[in-house]
Amino acid sequence: MDQHLIVFKEVAQRKNFSRAAKELHMSQPAVSQYIAALEKELGVRLLERSNKFVELNRAGEIVYQYAQKILRNYDQMRILVSDLENEPSGQLKIGASYTIGEYVLPRFLAKLQEEFPNIIPTVTIGNTEDIGAKLVQHEIDIGLVEGNFTHHQVSTRQFATDEMYIIAGTGQSFKEEACISIKDLENETWIIREEGSGTRKMLEDFFQRSNLEPKRILTFGSTQTIKEGVESGLGISLLSNLTFKKEQKLKKIQRIFVEGTPIKRKFSIIKNYHEFQPKALQVFENLVKQEA
Incomplete structure (x- = not known):
């Protein structure tokens, strides 16, 4: 994977070369070299620097948005290829609206842990609009919501009434x-x-x-x-x-x-349209349908 994008993404998020270097277990000069090399390759400055912090300029914002997608797709590819040979495993980011998250989801998670202990769920609870927005931004892998959420890149399937x-x-x-x-x-x-x-x-x-x-x-x-x-x-x-x-x-x-x-009202599973989906997501979705 292109280390330049990894370093740039970390600097953009931390807004500081030293903090990015610490997170990446690199020296600060090495981080600076990666950023300089990326700016040279693209022929444009990406960061506005001061003594205490760095900020993305317009070009930097564009590169940052694409870097996120590229790195996310790379991680997704690795998971899918690994799934061909291995049992479902890894982190699964689940979002749930309040009623489902507080009164229904714990039962699903207990069953998931019993049947697939190598899947590690992380849970975000918010209202329906919050969960839908996080799904669209790829901050979660799957959402369980009450009521309706519609978006052109999201599929919806009812799992309970x-x-x-x-x-x-x-x-x-x-x-x-x-x-x-x-x-x-x-x-x-x-x-x-x-x-x-x-x-x-x-x-x-x-x-x-x-x-x-x-x-x-x-x-x-x-x-x-x-x-x-x-x-x-x-x-x-x-x-x-x-x-x-x-x-x-x-x-x-x-x-x-x-x-x-x-x-x-209906309780629904929402997820992004993908040609391929990790096994962890598939088994959780099937579990929700069966348990509900």
């Missing part, structure tokens, strides 16, 4: 199993997830379908915080049935039955 319910604290004046009218919910405080969340998108769609205009909305950044708010009587919310089973069993949260609920 989820049910969502409106919930309230047991101290609030709702009777579980009783059917509540939508109009009764208009004056309630609604606790919702942040922009980009699949859960929030489902709730916004429900508001629109039901012509419901809540008088007061609070936005929280996690499902756990929303549940605690609901338990305390702060407001009501819409969450996946997977997320509040324990609280319901302990009689801290109750489901409210309203026309149009429960709301069903």
Whole structure:
């Protein structure tokens, strides 16, 4: 592999020759020589230097973007060739939206560890839009998301169906199993997830379908915080049935039955279109489909 691109990528990321040299286990003069040789080969300056740091100029930004792709493709090639002769192994970067990552993924990972101990998963959890963006930027290998994510370079395949319910604290004046009218919910405080969340998108769609205009909305950044708010009587919310089973069993949260609920949504596997895929990714995808 071209060592010039490896060195350049490290300098671009560290913005410092000394830190790049330390990471690459090289001397600083050797790093400087590689950068000088690459600039000479391309006939253009790539870095703007100062005493303390270096910055990419416009030409450097172009080279950096292509260097990332070239090095990533080289690593992918090595993995795929190795897969021809070896059992699935190596690092697998998995992204998951919050509901799946916190309540579904651990079961998949336990099964993966049991059947393929040489696969080392690393997990990123975020909202659906975050996970989709990381996949497009090749920061993860595969994503498990709730709701919809569409992009021209991403394939989507449903692996499960989820049910969502409106919930309230047991101290609030709702009777579980009783059917509540939508109009009764208009004056309630609604606790919702942040922009980009699949859960929030489902709730916004429900508001629109039901012509419901809540008088007061609070936005929280996690499902756990929303549940605690609901338990305390702060407001009501819409969450996946997977997320509040324990609280319901302990009689801290109750489901409210309203026309149009429960709301069903799909859980999907998203991945980049590739002609070839590493064995580790293939076995994880198959495991998710089987276990779900």
